[in-house]
Amino acid sequence: MKFGYLYKEAIRGFANAKLSAFASVITITLSLILIAIYFLFTVNSNRIIKNIKDKVEIEVFLIDDIKTDELNTLKEKLKAVGGVKNIVYVSKDDAAKIFSEEFGSDMLDIYDYNPLPASYKINLYDEYKTIDRINRIKAQITNLPQISDVQFPEKNLELIESKTTGFLFINLIIMVVITISSIFLVSNTIRLIISSRSKIIETFKLLGAKRSFIMIPFLIEGFIQGLAGSILAISALYLFFTVFVSKFESTDLHFELLGTDIVLYVVLIGVTLGIAGSYFSVLKYLKVQN
């Protein structure tokens, strides 16, 4: 089979149905913009959640007269608790330093002694950062004699836990809706193009063309439409994010925007939409035609 001839057929197809081909490219572009925005929304939301979770740590406050050897023994005991990623010791002096950095005034200006306790900050693995698991850890260590108090940001965790389930569910619904509507829109537009060329398909079949001979030009067209649609979508997103980034660049939130991987995904999805849309439409038509 001569690829050159089939490619020429594909280009002829474009020329025959310029308006429909343009409509198909625009449909693919809009679908890709929706998919990309949804994808970036998900990635960035997960990033924000992870950011909050990363900051979740257990603060184990120590009694004032703890001895150095007790410190090491306690550290080993804390390490033995399940899920501990690392433990950092914050001495009384360190605590005072952190206080003055955060509040801008020296502790010793307010009191004539340092009232802040030394502590161990325990960072847990992500899967252990749930209220239930932390409370279990808390129960395990809170009665140790060297420990005066154990605290963790329960409110933040509560917020994440209550919102994440709903968020994941809504995310799933949005994903299903966007995917189905994209496939539906693209395949319908392509089907319009193909039905407008039904006479050509029928003639080809009756003249002895194999399915592949009929199919390949449409797949090439689908590929070109998908590629054109993804280039347009990337350009539109790039313009949008150029404005968007300039608004947010002063904040400390680092958003995931149009990285190389996302550009590649968009092109891959666009080309797949174009080719799959063409394939299923022609296939359906060939079956109807017997």
Next chain:
Amino acid sequence: MITLNNINFSYTSKEIFSEASVEISKGEFVFVVGESGIGKTTLLKLIYFDVKPKSGTVIFDDYNSGTVDKTEIPFLRRKIGIVFQDFKLLNDRNIFENIALPLYIANGKKESIKKRVFDIASKLGLIEYLNIFPYDLSGGEQQRVAIARAMITEPILLIADEPTGNLDPFVAMDIVKLLNDINKTGTTLIMATHNFDIVKKFADKRILQLKDRKLFDVRLKA
């Protein structure tokens, strides 16, 4: 070459063939006659496997409708030249490309395609039209292009479905003479028509009549 054996065929609301049988030998010229809508086109479609009989078998060359695989049908059709009632010329390409289409489909070589198109176009008086488009030709000229396209692969069977249906009587006669010449070179020819004037002028040919959902050989009275 072609055998229809106890064919039954019907569309949803209409029975077309009931236990119809016929044999057509290599090199024959057969007129298929009958009223409009009686099933002449369906008979031709059965022969080029565009429709399948409900029961019974159609055998063309080595292909049997009961056992043929779908993937073999394109190869079967490459042995048949078909001249359609509505020509089925493609308006998005010029006459050269229309005539050459079956060769492209059969994966012919570019140089040989060019030579064969020029050969057949000169035989059928179409050389001057090769660069223009079908819609610029008269009905008779379009029919010649359709015949050229059907003959380009040198098929063993040429099927013509009402090839004179839309033509004036003089052009119609020319087309049938052309088909007769093709048949004389050894190509089996089946032509569906409801034009009895033409059939009468070629009374030496075999005439198959469709009647009462069956096929009959008929002879014209002298």
